[in-house]
Amino acid sequence: MRGMTLIVKTITRLIVGLIFLYGIYIVFHGHLTPGGGFAGGIIIAGAFILLVLAEGSEELSTEVKKWRASLFESLGIFIFWFLAMLGVFAGTFFFLNLLPKGKPLELLSAGIILPCNIGIGIEVGAALFAIFITLAVLKGKGDKE
Amino acid sequence: MLTILILLLILMILGAIIALEGKDLLSAIISLGIVGFALVLVFLILQAPDLAIVQIVVETLALIILIAAILKTTREDTTETRGAKKIFIYLCGLGFLGLFLFFINQTLTELPRFGYPIMRMAGNYLSLGLTKTGASNLVAAIILDFRGYDTLGEVTVLFTAVMGVIVVLRKIGRRTREKLPDETKVTGSRKIEEK
Numbered sequence: 001m002r003g004m005t006l007i008v009k010t011i012t013r014l015i016v017g018l019i020f021l022y023g024i025y026i027v028f029h030g031h032l033t034p035g036g037g038f039a040g041g042i043i044i045a046g047a048f049i050l051l052v053l054a055e056g057s058e059e060l061s062t063e064v065k066k067w068r069a070s071l072f073e074s075l076g077i078f079i080f081w082f083l084a085m086l087g088v089f090a091g092t093f094f095f096l097n098l099l100p101k102g103k104p105l106e107l108l109s110a111g112i113i114l115p116c117n118i119g120i121g122i123e124v125g126a127a128l129f130a131i132f133i134t135l136a137v138l139k140g141k142g143d144k145e
Numbered sequence: 146m147l148t149i150l151i152l153l154l155i156l157m158i159l160g161a162i163i164a165l166e167g168k169d170l171l172s173a174i175i176s177l178g179i180v181g182f183a184l185v186l187v188f189l190i191l192q193a194p195d196l197a198i199v200q201i202v203v204e205t206l207a208l209i210i211l212i213a214a215i216l217k218t219t220r221e222d223t224t225e226t227r228g229a230k231k232i233f234i235y236l237c238g239l240g241f242l243g244l245f246l247f248f249i250n251q252t253l254t255e256l257p258r259f260g261y262p263i264m265r266m267a268g269n270y271l272s273l274g275l276t277k278t279g280a281s282n283l284v285a286a287i288i289l290d291f292r293g294y295d296t297l298g299e300v301t302v303l304f305t306a307v308m309g310v311i312v313v314l315r316k317i318g319r320r321t322r323e324k325l326p327d328e329t330k331v332t333g334s335r336k337i338e339e340k
Contacts, residue, residue, distance in 0.1 A: 026198070031280035034194035036288070042202040049209065070311060077304045084297055095293040101279030110280035113289045116296075123300055127307040128206060134314045135210055 003056025012054035019047040027121035031110040037120025044121065045128035052132070069130035076123025083112050083119065147259075150190060157183045168222050174211045178204065195284045 003009065027040030087096030102109030160179035167173040181204035188197040257263055264271075270287055280286040288296050 031282050031285040031289075033282060034284070035198055036195065036282075036285050039195070039198040039202060042199070042206060046202060046206060049206065053209070053213075066311065070307075073304060073307060077300055080297065080300055084293065095290075095297075097278060097290055104275055104279055105281050110278055110286070111290075113278065113280050113285055116289045116293075117285070120296070120300055124303065127303050130307050131310055132206070132210060134310055135214065 004054050008054050012050055016047050016051055019050065020044060023047060023121075023125070027117055028107065028114070030117040031113045032105060032107070037117040038124055040117075041121040041124030042128055044125035045132070048125075048129050049132050066130060066133050069126045069133065072126035073123055073130060076119050076121070076126060079119030080116055080123065083116050086112065146190060150187060153183045153187050153190075157187075170215055170220050170222055171212070173222070174208060174215060177211075178208050181207070195282075 023040045023043035023046070025040075026035035026043060027037055030036030030040065084095050086098055087093055090096075090098055092098075097111040097113075099111040099115075101111055108114070157180045160176040160183070163176040164173045164180070167176065181200065185197050185201045185204070188194075188200060270291060271283065274283045274286045274291075275281060278286040278290045280290070
């Protein structure tokens with residue numbers, strides 16, 4: 001896949017950080033405002049996909065990117081499963097909200113919901129980016145270099 | 146408000162029909178986008194911003210991936226069905242439509258009126274959500290605390306699906322790659338070295 005024009009590349013470099021930051025904001029405020037791990041993870045994946053589309057995949061080594069995306073996906077789902085098993089390790093039941101609740105409407109509140117959201121965000125973002133690399137960056141029959 | 150909903154639903158049905166019947170695949174994908182983005186508006190009107198955020202980003206990503214696939218392959222719809230097969234398909238469709246209308250007619254009389262749910266379970270969630278979980282967004286409290294098992298299942302399904310995609314669509318298997326001569330090993334790191 002070839003990159004786009006200079007205009008697109010410049011604008012992409014300006015806004016891709018903001019998109020990434022907005023995704024992180026949505027993930028971290030999942031227990032306070034609408035959003036959460038799924039939506040934020042997809043926005044983070046969208047920032048990476050915008051970068052790949054604008055810069056072109058020739059400059060990037062896609063095999064390494066795919067390997068890393070796969071690694072982060074496994075890491076995210078491991079975090080979520082670990083938090084779910086935390087209750088079992090502590091001697092009570094599965095999926096118990098063990099951590100302190102904190103004050104409502106503060107960032108560090110709601111026990112395991114915030115770390116769960118972070119785990120889901122990593123997992124979903126890496127998963128969608130892996131799907132995009134695998135499906136869209138594959139060499140078609142048409143383009144020969 | 147109900148009128149806007151009905152208009153949006155009619156728009157979605159029209160978009161779906163055009164997406165199915167269009168001969169140009171690019172315009173079919175764009176009319177598929179109409180269905181998705183109208184669904185975003187429906188979610189917003191029904192006061193579900195969580196779902197609206199997820200739907201708008203998923204729809205955008207899905208459209209990007211589909212358009213990338215179209216640009217790689219072809220814009221023409223080449224599927225054709227003729228003769229007895231076509232009649233059979235239409236008969237099956239009509240039979241399914243009849244069954245669907247029959248059962249939905251029986252079901253809809255049992256349901257509570259639109260916009261007035263019974264709230265037997267949800268009432269408890271609404272009143273106890275903040276004190277039991279500490280999360281001020283009730284949707285997060287429900288999907289990650291009261292209904293955590295469902296979310297765990299969803300995430301596991303997504304993980305398995307991505308594993309399947311990566312395994313099925315890999316370029317060369319590891320064992321074949323070792324047998325091949327050096328020049329056919331096309332990896333990204335190698336290409337950068339060449340440049």
